[in-house]
Amino acid sequence: MNSSYDDELITGINVTPLVDIILVVLIIFLIVAQVVGPQVFQIKLPKAVHGESTSAKPVTVYLDQSGRMALNGYPVEEESLIRSIKTWVKANPELQVIISGDEKVFHGKVVHTLDILKGTGVTRLAIHVQPRT
Template identity: 35%
Template sequence: MAATSSDSGPITGINMTPFVDIALVLLIIFIVTAKLVVTPSVPLDLPQAKKSEEVQTVLSVVITAEGNILANGAPMADEGALVGLARSYLERDPEIRVVIAADGAVLHRKVIEVLDALRMAGISRVAFGVSPNETEDR
């Protein structure tokens, strides 16, 4: 007797084995890369700041060529007004620093008067602002 097959017609089903293999490989790749993205490469234990450095208060005093006094950009009527303003700054911050920027045409007497006014207010930390020299000394 000869064996005969009853399935001699065309193949009508879809072979799912290659599709499942590719889907599983892609799933494994996504799982591995997702885990790499979430975890940091180098674990760090950063120190916590207990206290930040305080910003120093600076009072800027400008003496114009005409002899006018400006404190933080505000014009002062005279040295007495500067004393009052400097005392109010000193009460807020005892470590206040004053920077005096005087025009080159200002008489030294005017700068000394401003220094005396600041000393009467109780300011002891005074610095002088200068412009950088544009030409090199030869």
Template identity: 35%
Template sequence: MAFGSFNHHRNPGPMADINVTPMVDVMLVLLVIFILAAPMFTGSVQLELPKAQAAATPSTPAATVTLSIDGKGRIFWNNDPVGQEALQARLVDAAKLEPQPELQLRADKDTRYEIVAQVMAAAQSNGLTKLGFVTDPKEKK
């Protein structure tokens, strides 16, 4: 008979309570095992890498080109004003240089994003790959 059979007036039925104590015990044991075993899995693999006999290449620092855009949308190449056609020609010439110069894009905070996006797209379409944004540090109060 089931537990609680001393009370004959009770309706006999299946017990609906779930005993989770054994499951918690098993999970705690697994947790301890994983905590103890985790440092064993982080060991490094010893490899013998091949040795290379190559001379160091002389590294010439890449030139830096500053593209500035003022609040009115005018574009400046190293502080010289340029138009859209002249900008395209200069970007083509810069893409042919080896190593390619790094473009540093400086835009006024009032500049329309459309103009900035057009300059970025022109640089990318002409093959320039190094583009950085120049910002002023936040003023301390």
């Protein structure tokens, strides 16, 4: 064996495998965040016989039993909801917003949410229901 190779100093570290691992972890995180994000709120929808479906891609505001709000599945405070909706209404004046509230949410909370949304300029509102058979 040649001992001249054993005495050389390591002057560089190959970080390519580390970068590869970090990128894979980042991709996994992004995929999991997309899957897990909208399932934050457990909502039992009220049933209705005369509900209609929509073909447009609406924005959804969730209300759970305790009165917490979520925008497209992500928890938000009232001020953040107002800012986001106003931004979207500026970009698309025909924006449709669906309120998806638990069947046990107080009527006053739903009315308050409707009032907030009307105040942001939303003109197309709907309430999400589960079809009754």
